[in-house]
Amino acid sequence: MKKWTRRAFIGAGVLAGGTLVIGIAIRPGNRASKVAGLIGKEGETVMNIWLKIAPDNTVTAIIPHAEMGQGVHTALAMMLADEMDADWSKVKFQEAPAAKEYANYAVAKGFIAGNADFPKFLEGTIDGIFLTAVKSMNFQITGGSASVRFTGQYAMRIAGAAAKSMLIQAAADTWNVAPEELRVDKSIINHPSSKRSATFGELAEAAAKVKEPKQPELKSQDEFTIMGTSKPRFDIPAKVTGEAKFGIDAVVPGMKYATIKAAPVFGSKVKSVDTTISISQSGVKKILNMGNAVAVVADGYWQSKMALDTLSIEFETTENDQINQEDIFAGYRKAMDTALSEGDLEKHLKSGDVKEAFENAVNVIEAEYQLPFLAHATMEPMNCTAWVHEGKCELWCGSQNPLGVRAEIAELLEMDLENVTVHNQLLGGGFGRRSETDVIKQAVLIARELDFPVKLIWSREEDTQHDVYREATISRMKAGLDESGQPIAYDHQFIFKHHPPEAADIPYDIPNQLIQYSSPKSFVPWGNWRSVDHSTHGFLTESFIDEMAHAAKQDPLSYRRNLTKNDARFQKVLDLVQEKSNWASPLPANWGRGIAIAQSFGSIVAEVAEVEVNVEGKVKVHRVVCAVDAGFAIHPDGFIAQMESGIIYGLAAAMTGEITIENGAVVQGNFHDYPVTRMEDAPKIETYILNSGNPPGGAGEPSTPLIAPAVTNAIFNAIGIRVRQLPISKNDLRLSIRPTT
Amino acid sequence: MVNLIVNGADFKVEAENGMPLLWAIREQCGLTGTKFGCGIAQCGACTVHVDGRPVRSCITPASSVEGKQITTIEGIAPDKDTLHIVQQAWIEEQTPQCGYCQSGQIMSAVALLNENPTPTDAEIDQAMSGNICRCGMYCRIKSAIKNASQTIQSASTL
Numbered sequence: 006m007k008k009w010t011r012r013a014f015i016g017a018g019v020l021a022g023g024t025l026v027i028g029i030a031i032r033p034g035n036r037a038s039k040v041a042g043l044i045g046k047e048g049e050t051v052m053n054i055w056l057k058i059a060p061d062n063t064v065t066a067i068i069p070h071a072e073m074g075q076g077v078h079t080a081l082a083m084m085l086a087d088e089m090d091a092d093w094s095k096v097k098f099q100e101a102p103a104a105k106e107y108a109n110y111a112v113a114k115g116f117i118a119g120n121a122d123f124p125k126f127l128e129g130t131i132d133g134i135f136l137t138a139v140k141s142m143n144f145q146i147t148g149g150s151a152s153v154r155f156t157g158q159y160a161m162r163i164a165g166a167a168a169k170s171m172l173i174q175a176a177a178d179t180w181n182v183a184p185e186e187l188r189v190d191k192s193i194i195n196h197p198s199s200k201r202s203a204t205f206g207e208l209a210e211a212a213a214k215v216k217e218p219k220q221p222e223l224k225s226q227d228e229f230t231i232m233g234t235s236k237p238r239f240d241i242p243a244k245v246t247g248e249a250k251f252g253i254d255a256v257v258p259g260m261k262y263a264t265i266k267a268a269p270v271f272g273s274k275v276k277s278v279d280t281t282i283s284i285s286q287s288g289v290k291k292i293l294n295m296g297n298a299v300a301v302v303a304d305g306y307w308q309s310k311m312a313l314d315t316l317s318i319e320f321e322t323t324e325n326d327q328i329n330q331e332d333i334f335a336g337y338r339k340a341m342d343t344a345l346s347e348g349d350l351e352k353h354l355k356s357g358d359v360k361e362a363f364e365n366a367v368n369v370i371e372a373e374y375q376l377p378f379l380a381h382a383t384m385e386p387m388n389c390t391a392w393v394h395e396g397k398c399e400l401w402c403g404s405q406n407p408l409g410v411r412a413e414i415a416e417l418l419e420m421d422l423e424n425v426t427v428h429n430q431l432l433g434g435g436f437g438r439r440s441e442t443d444v445i446k447q448a449v450l451i452a453r454e455l456d457f458p459v460k461l462i463w464s465r466e467e468d469t470q471h472d473v474y475r476e477a478t479i480s481r482m483k484a485g486l487d488e489s490g491q492p493i494a495y496d497h498q499f500i501f502k503h504h505p506p507e508a509a510d511i512p513y514d515i516p517n518q519l520i521q522y523s524s525p526k527s528f529v530p531w532g533n534w535r536s537v538d539h540s541t542h543g544f545l546t547e548s549f550i551d552e553m554a555h556a557a558k559q560d561p562l563s564y565r566r567n568l569t570k571n572d573a574r575f576q577k578v579l580d581l582v583q584e585k586s587n588w589a590s591p592l593p594a595n596w597g598r599g600i601a602i603a604q605s606f607g608s609i610v611a612e613v614a615e616v617e618v619n620v621e622g623k624v625k626v627h628r629v630v631c632a633v634d635a636g637f638a639i640h641p642d643g644f645i646a647q648m649e650s651g652i653i654y655g656l657a658a659a660m661t662g663e664i665t666i667e668n669g670a671v672v673q674g675n676f677h678d679y680p681v682t683r684m685e686d687a688p689k690i691e692t693y694i695l696n697s698g699n700p701p702g703g704a705g706e707p708s709t710p711l712i713a714p715a716v717t718n719a720i721f722n723a724i725g726i727r728v729r730q731l732p733i734s735k736n737d738l739r740l741s742i743r744p745t746t
Numbered sequence: 747m748v749n750l751i752v753n754g755a756d757f758k759v760e761a762e763n764g765m766p767l768l769w770a771i772r773e774q775c776g777l778t779g780t781k782f783g784c785g786i787a788q789c790g791a792c793t794v795h796v797d798g799r800p801v802r803s804c805i806t807p808a809s810s811v812e813g814k815q816i817t818t819i820e821g822i823a824p825d826k827d828t829l830h831i832v833q834q835a836w837i838e839e840q841t842p843q844c845g846y847c848q849s850g851q852i853m854s855a856v857a858l859l860n861e862n863p864t865p866t867d868a869e870i871d872q873a874m875s876g877n878i879c880r881c882g883m884y885c886r887i888k889s890a891i892k893n894a895s896q897t898i899q900s901a902s903t904l
Contacts, residue, residue: 074843074881237840244845245833247779247819251846254778262773287762304760306782307769384783384791384846384880433781433846434880465784642840646883650843653882676788676878685875687884 025058025168025209055164056085058172062192062206064091066161069101070152071405072240073432073439074650075705076643077152079238083639084157087231088165088224089172091205092191098239100429153639153701154607166221168205168212175211176203226637226698233696235642240431252430253462255390255401260458261290263451264309267298267471268320270669271528275299276319292316293451300451306462325528325669330477333529333666334375337479337500340525350498350521353509357517362494366485369494370556372549374482375730376541378664379475379534380673382681385433386468389448392458397424398449399458403432405440413442414449436654437533441473466674473532474664476501478541482549484515490557492568493517499545500525505605508538511546512575512604513568529666535654536706539605543710544659544717544731547601551718552727561718562588562600574634574697578602578611582632585693586613595619596627597723601714608702609634612652614688614715618724622738626656626688626716631708633692636699644704645692651708652690657681659713661734748809752777753821761808768792768803771818779819779849783878790877793850793857794818800857802876819849822856831901832856835894843881851877855891863898865891 057065066082082098085091169189176194177184180201188195195202226233243249268274278299280292288304289312299318303309344350363369390401398418404410407427415422432439448461463471478500485494495518499509502522509520534540554564562583569575579602582588592598595618602611615628631648638644661680665672673679717728725744728736748761752775759770766785771777771794780803783791787802794803795817822830829837832855842848851874858865858873865873870891879887 074845076843235840237837240845241837241840241842244842244848245829245836245852246823247777247849249845250778251781253782256776256778288760305765305769305773307763307765311763382880384781384789384844384878386782432844434844436880462782465786646840646843646886649885650882653884654880656882675786676784677786681878681880682882682884683875683878684884684887685871687882690885 025171025213055160056089056168058168058205058209058212060206060209062092062204063095063097064089064192064205065097065099067101068098069156069160071403071407071429071432071435071439072100073403073405073435074240075152075647076238076240076640078240079236080153080640080643081157081161082239083231083234083236084153085161085165087229088162088221089169089205090189090191090230091165092193093231093236095192154703157639158700162223163221166223167218170218170221171212171215172205172208174215175208178215179203179208179211226696232639233637233641235640238643250430251385251433252390252401252403253385253388253433253460255428255430255460257390257392257399257401257458257460260390260392260460261302261304261455262306262309263300263302263448263459263461264306264313264464265295265298265300265447265451265461265467266313266316266318267467269470269671270320270323270325271530272325273297273320273323273669276321278319279317291455293454295447295450298447300447300461302451302455302459306460310464323669328528328669329667330665333477333527334479337477337525340523341479341481341498341500344523345498350523351502353502353520353522355519359494359496359517359519362517363483363485363496365487366494367488368486368490368556369483370486370552371481371483372552372727372729374478374480374545374548376476376478376480376544377662377731378477378529378666379540379658379662380469380472380664380671380679381434381436381438381532381534382469382472382676382679383432383434383436383438386465387438387444387463388461389445390458390460391445391448391452393418393449393452394456396420397426398452399426399428400445400449401428401430401460402445402448403430403435403439404442404445405432405435405437406442409440410442410445414445417446417449418453436535437537438472440533443471443473465676469664469674469679470671472664472671473530475534475540475658476503476527476531477529480541480545482545484549484553484556486553486557490553490559490564492553495519497545497549498522499541501527501531503531503533503538505538508542508605509546511550512572512602513550513565514571515568528669535651536605536709539603539706539710540655540658543601543603543605544713547603547711547714548717548727548729551599551714551721555721561722565600565602574609574699575602575604577695577697578609578632578634581693581695582611582613582630585632585691586615586630588613592723593617595723597719597721599715599718599720599722601711601718603707603710605707605710606703606705607636607700608704608707610648610707610711612708612711612715614712614719616716616719616723618720618738620740622736622740624660624716624720624733624738626660626686626719629688629690629712629715631690631692632695633707634695634697634699634702635704636702637696638694638704639701641694644694647704648692648708649690651706652712653682653687655709655712656686656688656716659716659731659733660686661732663732663735748812750775750808750811750816751813752816753818754815759808764807764809766804767794767801767806767808767811767816770808771803771816777818777820781846781849783847783850787876788878789847789850790854791847791850793853793877795853795857798857798860800854817853819853822852830856831897832859832890832894835890835897839886839890839893841883841886841890843883847877847879847881851879851887855887855894859891859894859898863902864895
């Protein structure tokens with residue numbers, strides 16, 4: 006591996022009792038003592054820490070990321086342990102405290118400013134997802150499929166390698182031999198010629214006195230012994246016994262429960278609430294008018310919910326009260342038309358001469374696509390337990406961004422950051438939703454009015470109706486093909502650009518491209534939804550390329566292959582998915598296959614869906630074959646699980662996922678009207694990983710964007726109807742309306 | 747006051763106004779393995795057994811199960827040091843992701859296998875489709891049920 010950064014400083018220290026700690030200060034001026042107090046014991050002085058080695062020879066990896074099922078605690082510990090040649094059975098983990106020293110900033114800055122050896126395309130991801138982070142420094146987010154790619158590569162591995170180097174030096178000094186004569190095997194350092202050996206634990210204290218290496222040597226992929234294997238995940242045993250503690254399970258002595266109802270229309274406020282009757286209800290402690298919401302505090306969730314439901318609350322009217330979903334889409338179209346006619350569309354990408362290329366095209370195709378708002382619908386409804394007392398605030402929640410929570414709450418309460426503590430719990434699903442702080446702020450504002458801790462739990466209805474939503478969009482696409490069917494011109498206008506900024510790029514070799522967007526006003530709150538902008542552009546790009554292939558009368562997979570000739574990684578993924586899906590093999594009537602491929606978050610994923618559309622138009626996805634160039638999969642089984650998860654998450658959205666607005670408010674409320682994929686609808690999924698030798702790619706998101714287009718392309722292949730509006734359930738696919746061929 | 751028997755232990759709970767069993771179990775019995783997901787019996791996260799049969803505790807009034815044998819995820823293992831066959835299979839297949847729905851999934855799976863130790867794929871689908879997993883681990887849940895089914899069968903042929 007190349008030099009990882011110029012600016013990193015490795016540091017080490019020893020805790021009382023002989024525990025060696027290794028840290029990396031990527032930012033100058035990192036203060037060691039503060040972190041020591043947070044994760045060390047007995048007040049020892051160290052700097053920011055990524056690992057500890059105890060005298061009993063256990064190695065503890067300190068993981069600065071939240072566990073939401075992606076197996077991050079295990080995968081990152083593996084990266085550290087492998088570089089150390091540690092005995093995996095003696096490796097433990099500890100989630101890092103929400104502290105500035107663990108902010109992604111440290112990692113991001115390290116390779117933005119340093120001699121970064123990450124691929125060019127990742128720059129965009131960093132700029133997008135970490136933009137706020139790098140600026141604010143109060144950002145310890147788990148998201149962007151980034152934990153392995155950034156923290157793992159740039160902190161855990163380096164810390165592990167540094168520790169190993171220092172332990173070797175300590176042994177060499179102790180035995181008065183050359184370090185080159187020593188061998189490390191499973192947390193034991195051996196000197197073969199003299200048959201001496203010592204454990205990491207025995208050498209830890211001496212190692213702390215060794216000068217830290219500036220640039221420890223990292224292993225090449227063929228030297229990995231732990232990375233690339235599927236170690237049982239640390240978090241699973243507690244998740245099968247009910248012992249795993251999620252945010253909603255926090256128990257703080259003396260706490261009461263609260264639930265809340267926010268103004269249904271976004272932007273509205275509470276006009277009045279009649280609190281006189283319900284306060285006397287059994288168990289009710291307090292009713293709070295919070296301006297844009299009403300909360301009830303009671304002995305239990307049920308008592309608070311019952312009381313809340315009986316309250317008579319009036320909300321103020323707003324300019325949004327009359328807005329319905331069709332108005333929103335009409336507004337998008339109008340905004341796009343206006344921007345186009347006035348030349349106000351913002352450029353995303355321009356190459357070649359699109360106007361001339363369209364004039365030369367022999368076949369021009371156009372399509373308009375429409376995508377709905379989507380809610381996250383994490384299994385664990387939003388919640389937070391808060392206790393504001395003695396000038397301090399303590400929080401128990403599952404957050405993708407615990408440090409951001411600390412910073413925002415400190416600001417909200419006008420407290421020093423040091424006085425806000427986040428006890429981060431397991432997350433019952435994140436998907437981007439738990440990078441927000443709205444619920445936590447509510448809990449804090451309620452707790453501020455109480456002299457006891459309070460656990461705020463949202464009902465599922467509140468969760469569905471006050472989410473931050475994946476944007477609804479309209480998109481207009483146009484392509485010009487030459488006489489051989491090759492695209493020579495590509496014109497795409499879309500609504501809203503968030504991140505990653507490269508999401509609207511196409512992987513296809515089309516010489517003349519104009520990609521533009523506009524950003525109309527929207528009163529519906531936006532939030533990161535698994536794979537973010539890729540969730541829309543995966544569908545748009547991969548649907549339209551399929552339309553081009555059809556217009557060119559070419560096989561959609563071959564068409565994609567021809568247009569990505571210069572990208573060896575794409576070619577290999579296409580080959581793999583073609584082979585594993587038996588792409589050309591015949592299917593029964595009304596069955597079809599569809600393909601989609603994209604690169605996102607550092608991984609290249611192709612999916613082939615096999616679907617059946619029955620005479621009533623019901624779509625059944627039987628099988629999904631997923632091929633992925635993972636760069637290098639640190640934990641292959643976990644990677645496969647993430648691919649499966651992303652596919653099912655995207656499939657739920659593709660098939661039935663739709664949040665609609667009526668009179669300014671969200672219509673849907675629970676799983677009966679916001680249905681998600683269940684076991685009976687879940688396809689068989691086969692995932693094939695290609696380790697291409699590139700740096701590890703992301704796992705949590707890259708499979709999500711492709712399932713919708715793979716399925717809709719398969720529907721077209723099956724019955725000749727092109728689905729241009731999601732969800733699929735909105736489309737009439739009955740036999741009687743199908744084109745006859 | 748309602749008298750509940752949960753995992754063999756007696757609890758006296760305040761459960762007025764039709765309070766569902768879920769909240770009594772979580773907030774008053776202190777057993778948080780049973781989860782709140784939807785409140786309307788749509789997701790299965792709150793599944794417990796009442797006299798051996800799976801019920802959605804979020805819509806079952808606590809007062810309606812007074813005196814009955816209630817079993818939660820914390821009560822299915824044969825003893826403190828041994829996991830239930832289904833829990834063991836769940837670990838072997840590395841089934842959970844976030845894990846939030848898994849107590850309910852396991853309770854539904856245990857109930858299924860108690861009724862039908864050798865379920866077909868279709869029978870698994872039918873028994874398990876009331877349990878939502880937003881991490882989408884349906885392939886693994888099915889594998890784990892089959893794994894447990896095989897363990898039960900090999901145990902019964904010994």
